[in-house]
Amino acid sequence: MSTVTTVLDLLTIIASGFGTLVLVALGLAIIFGMMGIINLAHGEFIMIGAYATALSYQQGIPLVLAIVVGGFVTGVFGVIVERLVIQHLYDRTIDSMVATWGLSLIMTQSVLIVFGPTLGGIGTPFGAVSYGSYSASIYQWVLAAAAVFLLSVVYLLFNYTEYGLHAKATIEDEETARSLGIDTDRIYMITFFVGSLLAGVAGGLFAPTISLVPSLGGSYIIEAFVTVIVGGASVLVGVPASGLALSIINGGAAQFGGALAGRVALLVVAILIIRLLPEGISEYITEHIRG
Amino acid sequence: MPLDGKDSKTKTNVSADKPTTAIDRRTAVKAGGAAMMASLAGCIGGSGGGEGGPIKVGLLADRSGSISVYGVPMTSATELWQSEVNDNGGLLGREIELIKPDPQSSNQQYQNLARQLILEDNVDVLMGGITSASREAIREDIVDENQQLYFYPALYEGGICDEYVYMTGPTPTQQLRPLVDYMMENFGSNVYTLAADYNFGQISALWADRYVSDNGGSIVGEEFIPLSVGDFGSTIDRVESADPDWIMSLLVGNNHVSFFSQAESSGLQKPMASTVQIGASYEHKTLSPPNLEGMHSAWNYVEELPTDRNQEFVDRFYDMFPDTQYINQHAQSQYISCLLYQAAVEQAGTTDQPEVNKALESGITVEAPQGDVTVDPATHHLNHSITLNRVTEDHSLEFINTTEGVEPTWLQERCNLATESTWDDPVSEFYQPE
Numbered sequence: 001m002s003t004v005t006t007v008l009d010l011l012t013i014i015a016s017g018f019g020t021l022v023l024v025a026l027g028l029a030i031i032f033g034m035m036g037i038i039n040l041a042h043g044e045f046i047m048i049g050a051y052a053t054a055l056s057y058q059q060g061i062p063l064v065l066a067i068v069v070g071g072f073v074t075g076v077f078g079v080i081v082e083r084l085v086i087q088h089l090y091d092r093t094i095d096s097m098v099a100t101w102g103l104s105l106i107m108t109q110s111v112l113i114v115f116g117p118t119l120g121g122i123g124t125p126f127g128a129v130s131y132g133s134y135s136a137s138i139y140q141w142v143l144a145a146a147a148v149f150l151l152s153v154v155y156l157l158f159n160y161t162e163y164g165l166h167a168k169a170t171i172e173d174e175e176t177a178r179s180l181g182i183d184t185d186r187i188y189m190i191t192f193f194v195g196s197l198l199a200g201v202a203g204g205l206f207a208p209t210i211s212l213v214p215s216l217g218g219s220y221i222i223e224a225f226v227t228v229i230v231g232g233a234s235v236l237v238g239v240p241a242s243g244l245a246l247s248i249i250n251g252g253a254a255q256f257g258g259a260l261a262g263r264v265a266l267l268v269v270a271i272l273i274i275r276l277l278p279e280g281i282s283e284y285i286t287e288h289i290r291g
Numbered sequence: 292m293p294l295d296g297k298d299s300k301t302k303t304n305v306s307a308d309k310p311t312t313a314i315d316r317r318t319a320v321k322a323g324g325a326a327m328m329a330s331l332a333g334c335i336g337g338s339g340g341g342e343g344g345p346i347k348v349g350l351l352a353d354r355s356g357s358i359s360v361y362g363v364p365m366t367s368a369t370e371l372w373q374s375e376v377n378d379n380g381g382l383l384g385r386e387i388e389l390i391k392p393d394p395q396s397s398n399q400q401y402q403n404l405a406r407q408l409i410l411e412d413n414v415d416v417l418m419g420g421i422t423s424a425s426r427e428a429i430r431e432d433i434v435d436e437n438q439q440l441y442f443y444p445a446l447y448e449g450g451i452c453d454e455y456v457y458m459t460g461p462t463p464t465q466q467l468r469p470l471v472d473y474m475m476e477n478f479g480s481n482v483y484t485l486a487a488d489y490n491f492g493q494i495s496a497l498w499a500d501r502y503v504s505d506n507g508g509s510i511v512g513e514e515f516i517p518l519s520v521g522d523f524g525s526t527i528d529r530v531e532s533a534d535p536d537w538i539m540s541l542l543v544g545n546n547h548v549s550f551f552s553q554a555e556s557s558g559l560q561k562p563m564a565s566t567v568q569i570g571a572s573y574e575h576k577t578l579s580p581p582n583l584e585g586m587h588s589a590w591n592y593v594e595e596l597p598t599d600r601n602q603e604f605v606d607r608f609y610d611m612f613p614d615t616q617y618i619n620q621h622a623q624s625q626y627i628s629c630l631l632y633q634a635a636v637e638q639a640g641t642t643d644q645p646e647v648n649k650a651l652e653s654g655i656t657v658e659a660p661q662g663d664v665t666v667d668p669a670t671h672h673l674n675h676s677i678t679l680n681r682v683t684e685d686h687s688l689e690f691i692n693t694t695e696g697v698e699p700t701w702l703q704e705r706c707n708l709a710t711e712s713t714w715d716d717p718v719s720e721f722y723q724p725e
Contacts, residue, residue, distance in 0.1 A: 117360035128558030135558035254525035
């Protein structure tokens with residue numbers, strides 16, 4: 001095999017890993033980073049997005065639109081959850097873990113009861129591209145592109161809208177923000193909506209590559225938390241930085257030592273980063289850029 | 292060489308699967324209380340376990356949690372049998388009472404509930420268990436300890452030799468031989484094995500490798516994949532660079548199912564063979580066509596099995612449970628467990644467990660949906676007929692051939708329960724391939 005195809009191949013794997021990690025982590029990072037809520041039901045939010053997407057797709061809605069529907073269904077579901085449960089748990093991080101964990105069990109079992117153990121899948125679109133003796137799924141690159149796109153949307157949302165300004169003010173100093181007339185309650189609700197919506201869109205994007213079962217969220221939750229914790233407090237710096245770092249390590253190790261080696265390398269590096277940079281990569285980056 | 296170091300890994304010690312079962316004080320008190328209750332009940336005139344009243348069947352099948360995909364149809368199969376027996380006047384004129392607590396995909400629950408079924412409910416027969424870990428959680432410490440007749444319906448890695456236990460699912464040695472023969476004859480001798488990285492996957496892969504080498508083939512690559520991995524980009528690359536004639540899939544669980552859609556969308560088009568896919572979690576129904584086209588699998592049972600007897604069974608099943616998604620191997624083998632128990636009780640004329648065990652060991656045969664099956668008295672496994680099928684482009688199954696009466700030969704060389712073990716002086720072993 002030539003060097004070009006090997007490099008191209010490694011790039012594909014890193015891009016695909018980057019896409020997956022950013023997509024699973026983005027919604028969680030917003031909810032955790034901005035609201036201090038540790039949402040252990042995040043995987044199940046992804047599952048809701050995947051199910052809503054698949055069900056819409058089976059009704060004849062085009063895939064792209066179905067993913068948008070999946071995102072909005074999950075967002076609205078998130079708002080309902082926020083109003084009923086989460087809003088009582090702000091500043092109660094540990095309680096929020098217990099409540100959302102319970103929520104995840106309820107969601108998994110409810111979906112099992114309503115839709116049964118599995119749901120028919122969606123075929124992966126776009127097909128494959130071959131180079132040399134290798135071939136790769138184009139959809140893996142689509143996932144990476146979607147991750148970059150969503151990161152840009154979140155960047156614009158928090159830097160160029162009134163909501164973004166108010167949200168940042170609320171995180172900085174809730175009391176002052178409230179006394180200046182910002183409805184912080186509403187800001188939290190919208191933030192939870194945005195985080196849930198992003199989880200739903202991620203689920204919709206994953207739907208064509210996985211088999212749809214009620215427990216599918218469980219396979220994302222660890223990767224999501226590792227990415228968020230390695231990334232650190234700042235969502236827009238931390239998530240892409242840690243997504244990239246972890247996917248390079250995971251992809252590189254998997255390429256040479258197999259899937260098990262990839263998984264081991266990812267977790268070992270995550271532990272090292274947390275040990276050496278307790279505030280996450282984003283803290284290190286912002287400190288060194290700002291001097 | 293890909294086989295390096297594998298032997299040491301495949302000697303997976305059983306204890307890894309076996310949770311600690313130190314009986315804590317509370318359980319001891321509970322068990323004592325239960326025993327007292329049971330003896331009280333005995334004084335009053337005997338409910339369960341006696342000769343009057345209903346026959347109590349205890350079923351452990353997960354209806355919630357991650358492995359409910361197997362537990363739900365197993366429960367349905369048992370309820371179907373129960374209603375069929377009860378509608379026909381019962382068994383020995385007695386009603387079947389089904390006690391089916393939900394172990395919730397938790398091995399801890401398996402232990403609690405098995406104790407409860409045996410000690411408090413005093414069941415006449417215990418059935419169920421899905422993962423090998425759940426079976427091993429209860430087999431030695433609870434089933435053997437209490438001399439409880441127990442039927443286990445799932446396909447598993449093979450090797451159990453236990454006086455009180457009957458295995459009604461197939462083992463890899465039974466499924467693999469016809470499958471490997473066919474694949475090597477039709478596609479070639481270079482094989483790439485992908486297996487789940489735990490007891491079942493490791494042992495199945497070892498068997499697959501042996502049959503391939505025995506047939507003069509070679510394993511050009513092998514990878515054991517942790518159950519939590521769902522991204523197969525690097526795996527697909529390695530398969531492509533090894534360029535095998537076909538792929539042996541021993542992948543397990545929902546994360547691993549993603550391999551097939553990722554392989555298809557990456558343009559990896561190789562014939563595949565499996566003893567895990569299709570018959571257990573019906574991937575040909577849950578993945579969208581043509582992801583699984585060219586998958587060959589070997590099963591004692593699939594819902595589509597084209598016989599009249601099976602068609603009648605499928606009709607009865609869907610009449611009673613219209614929401615069933617697929618009648619999988621687990622459901623049908625569970626139904627076989629019920630039929631075997633029924634036949635043995637009828638032959639023994641009693642539900643007395645040693646007598647029922649003797650009847651089963653007489654080499655009893657029942658008319659199962661998959662075809663007639665016979666108990667192998669030596670190993671307490673079944674002689675299965677194994678049918679090969681191929682997934683077509685629209686994900687229907689094309690049947691290739693059937694091998695009748697495939698015996699658990701490897702275990703037969705080591706295990707002879709019929710002559711070397713009795714109810715009161717039992718043998719209980721778990722043999723692992725070396």
